[in-house]
Amino acid sequence: MxxxxxxxxxxxxxxxxxxxxxxxxxxxxxxxxxxxxxxxxxxxxxxxxxxxxxxxxxxxxxxxxxxxxxxxxxxxxxxxxxxxxxxxxxxxxxxxxxxxxxxxxxxxxxxxxxPDAADKDFSALQKAMDFAMTSFWTTGGIRGKMKDPAKxxxxxxxxxxxxxxxxxxxxxxxxxxxxxxxxxxxxxxxxxxxxxxxxxxxxxxxxNTLTSFAKQAFSFGRNRVNVSRFHPGAIKLVHWLPTAFLLFSLSIPFFFFVNKLLFLLSTGVFIIWSVGVIISSAVQNKSAKVGILSWFTSVLQLWSYGLGLPLELFRKYVKG
CATH class of the missing domain: 3.90.550.10 (Spore Coat Polysaccharide Biosynthesis Protein SpsA; Chain A)
Incomplete structure (x- = not known):
């Protein structure tokens, strides 16, 4: 066989x-x-x-x-x-x-x-979760769309x-x-x-429901730290990008009180990213509904992974 x-x-x-x-x-x-x-x-x-x-x-x-x-x-x-x-x-x-x-x-x-993909018969939420896990806008293509297959x-x-x-x-x-x-x-x-x-x-x-999807993404962030126990170089700059996105997006409201120009620039960047996610997913899935849902699943995926990685590092190195 x-x-x-x-x-x-x-x-x-x-x-x-x-x-x-x-x-x-x-x-x-x-x-x-x-x-x-x-x-x-x-x-x-x-x-x-x-x-x-x-x-x-x-x-x-x-x-x-x-x-x-x-x-x-x-x-x-x-x-x-x-x-x-x-x-x-x-x-x-x-x-x-x-x-x-x-x-x-x-x-x-x-x-x-x-790689993985969403079949045409999948629900709108399933398609949105697939987009969040595979899109260039969220994972940078590391889950199956990279140029060098050896990596x-x-x-x-x-x-x-x-x-x-x-x-x-x-x-x-x-x-x-x-x-x-x-x-x-x-x-x-x-x-x-x-x-x-x-x-x-x-x-x-x-x-997944949205709750279980968030828990899964959170565990993916934690798991990257677990992999680093066996391979110290397993955590690379790309794996910190969700944490950077989390900190950036949560900081936007505070920029309003610190620097108005910084607030406008950061808001503009976030809007551009959001529009890119919605349009890209809507075109890919031929559905405006999936495009809008993909914004929620993408934010949820990035925030959850971005929180799981540093928290697990804290537990590993600070709490032992």
Whole structure:
């Protein structure tokens, strides 16, 4: 088999059903599916059974260990030479595995990371959250739109490694806190070729509310600090930009009492950024509603990440 698709799942059988359905539509069929039930109280056995005639399965039930270690256990029993790691809340375009196979063969990749996108059938809020996580206006393209694919750090919702990489590096060393970024850095340090494959994108069907979306972005900021425990240079200038945005946007009202010109300039910059976000998202999604929602999700994402990073650094270095 060309691929083993590794899917950890925790109490999300309906999500898994959608992902498995998209796997049955793949333009190549040379793969197995390894589902790891990570301590679920609502298992996915019935869902998996309903696809038995369409997909090749391995089904592992275990006590809860966290998604990183669950993925490791899935890779240990996988039969192929290349492991594709997916989160249960993604849906695959029909040519996903074909595009991935082509990139691996032509570019001689040992590992890869792929971007995410919003399907046309997603809700307005899901599209707005996707924009906030992937747009140049918010993340600068580091989640899948960068020019140099070799600089990409794979995310666990859509990444993969060869069996050789897994055996040489040992897989994930942290179950839940930036474990994908940490492993990406370690893979490259070990001399393996990990690159972004832009055409191997997934539709990321986030189930977040605005509150849970903010909590997730906050944890991403904290996780970057956790990665720096293993790799001291993991926090770069680009990761401080959300904190700079947070401080800048919250300072605008105070500039009115300090310096009127500074207030006008800062207000103008914020308005330009806001208009850019709204128009860019509205055009991309062909919806003014999504454009306006994207302003809220973008501010929320930047503020939350921008708060999580310094607070976790404070906890790490000041509070020990």
């Amino acid at each position: 060309k691929f083993s698709v590794i899917i950890p799942v925790f109490n999300r059988p309906d999500e898994l059903r959608e992902l498995l359905h998209s796997l049955t539509k793949q333009s190549i069929a040379d793969f197995e599916v390894v589902v790891i039930e990570d301590g679920s109280t609502i298992d996915s056995k019935k869902v998996i059974t309903s696809f038995d005639d369409l997909l090749q399965f391995q089904y592992l039930v275990q006590a809860n260990t966290g998604q990183g270690f669950a993925r490791n256990n899935g890779m240990k029993i996988a039969k192929s030479e290349f492991f594709v790691i997916l989160d249960s809340d993604v849906i695959l375009p029909k040519d996903y595995l074909q595009e991935l196979a082509r990139a691996i063969d032509i570019r001689k990749l040992d590992a890869f990371g792929g 990409y750090q794979a995310r666990g919702f859509n990444m993969g490694v060869s069996r050789k990489v897994f055996e040489a590096t040992g897989g994930f060393v942290d179950p839940n806190q930036g474990e994908d970024i940490e492993w990406s850095i370690r893979i490259k340090k070990a001399g393996f070729k990990l690159e972004l494959v832009k055409d191997a994108f997934v539709y990321h069907k986030r189930k």
